[in-house]
Amino acid sequence: MRLISFEQHGRVGTGLVDPSGRTVSRLCAADGTSPTMLDLVRSAGAPASVAAEPQDATPIEDVTVLAPFPSLLRNIICVGKNYRAHAAEFEASGFDSSSQSEVVPQFPVFFTKGSNTVIADGAPIPASSDTTNSVDYEGELCVVVGRKGRNIAPGQALDHVFGYTLINDVTSRVLQGQHKQWFLGKNLDGFCPMGPALVTRDEIPDVEALRLTTHVNGELRQSAALSDLLFDIPTLIATLSAQITLEPGDIIATGTPQGVGIGFKPPRYLRPGDTVTIRVDGIGTLSNPVR
The missing domain is CATH 3.90.850.10 (Fumarylacetoacetase-like, C-terminal domain)
Structure with a gap:
């Protein structure tokens, strides 16, 4: 998986980039919340708890790509x-x-x-x-x-x-x-x-x-x-x-x-x-x- 942190319309999320690199799909937890990159790492990207929503796929140029970890767990x-x-x-x-x-x-x-x-x-x-x-x-x-x-x-x-x-x-x-x-x-x-x-x-x-x-x-x-x-x-x-x-x-x-x-x-x-x-x-x- 190629994962990014991004912002779109004031909403920060984590997304799965398609193999071509042209689109990104926002990832959502089972309860509908948007996990952070640290959440994904902690869950090891388990598909049972985190899944991409195909309807949310959007051109990559339409989002603002952030650092993968906009804030750090530790230095x-x-x-x-x-x-x-x-x-x-x-x-x-x-x-x-x-x-x-x-x-x-x-x-x-x-x-x-x-x-x-x-x-x-x-x-x-x-x-x-x-x-x-x-x-x-x-x-x-x-x-x-x-x-x-x-x-x-x-x-x-x-x-x-x-x-x-x-x-x-x-x-x-x-x-x-x-x-x-x-x-x-x-x-x-x-x-x-x-x-x-x-x-x-x-x-x-x-x-x-x-x-x-x-x-x-x-x-x-x-x-x-x-x-x-x-x-x-x-x-x-x-x-x-x-x-x-x-x-x-x-x-x-x-x-x-x-x-x-x-x-x-x-x-x-x-x-x-x-x-x-x-x-x-x-x-x-x-x-x-x-x-």
């Missing part, structure tokens, strides 16, 4: 330096204050992004709010947890995945460096475009066979196979769940590949008027102008 869990080439380019940039010695991390590096950062596909990235003028892009695949779990073994990890979506982990590089940690530079309002859809795991038989690309103004900047992750999805889920209970609706952003703006000399930061487009075939295209 997005993000992974830093999870592609070898990106870890090297980030260390070489001089902005990496996360370690003194290791270029490629021995263990996953985690940080979070809050609800205030989330915006939808097509919404402008507010780069002008960063007074340091050092706004960078990071295209990433996200895993959405569908089953609660603690101490999840790597071999069972994918059974806890509901589906996948995309984010742009927008970052103020100067703030990231100045404050000697990653939270503040990555948590400015509007610094996490997400979506446009949440695609259920059954639609993606082998996520590692997919490729992530990022274009800025049509120029290819990032391109990497998801099989290139230093710490794959089962490892990330196992590592996190060994310490914290994962809940349905938790979002894990798996990291960004080489080709971010800070990796160029001089850096190629985002400017008002730019457009950033992130794509993973089978999951979708996330595109946002920069304001």
